[in-house]
Amino acid sequence: MIDDIRYLIVFAQIAEAGSISGGAEALGLTTATASTHLSKLEKNLGCALLYRNTRKLSLTHDGANLLETANFIGTSYYTTRKKISDLTRDIQQIAPWLTANEARKRVRWCLEIFRA
Known part of the structure; x- marks a missing residue:
């Protein structure tokens, strides 16, 4: 459960930064760790949260729906x-x-x- 909270916070920071490396840097994590946390969250939820390409990230429909909750949980x-x-x-x-x-x-x- 605590891991899921950590993963949600990482997801929200990645979404805010617009990149995995930017989200990782804001949290003091390595890019690899942030990417792993994001992948584990997506696996736990059974859905993709971000569209990834070499130039940018964008939220999937599920990611957009989850982002408000992730921000609330992180703030709390x-x-x-x-x-x-x-x-x-x-x-x-x-x-x-x-x-x-x-x-x-x-x-x-x-x-x-x-x-x-």
Whole structure:
């Protein structure tokens, strides 16, 4: 499941950049890794997401339909990571003796309490 989120983020970045290499560079990945992630996403979904030729990429119908969802998932993922990072930092300020890992455990514990 986490891999699928990663693949969706890579797909969205490739679509935004207009090239696999541009999307890879924006994410700090190699072109080969970004291409592999895209291929795995297409395999998992059972459809092509991009038309590829030597000059440019363009979205297939399925790719265009998926792009909005991929952008939403990517935004949600990064927003959640920032919130957890902020909470971890806040806990470390309150309890400076905690390591970052211990503070993250406290954040998870607090989130579980609020979900119940």
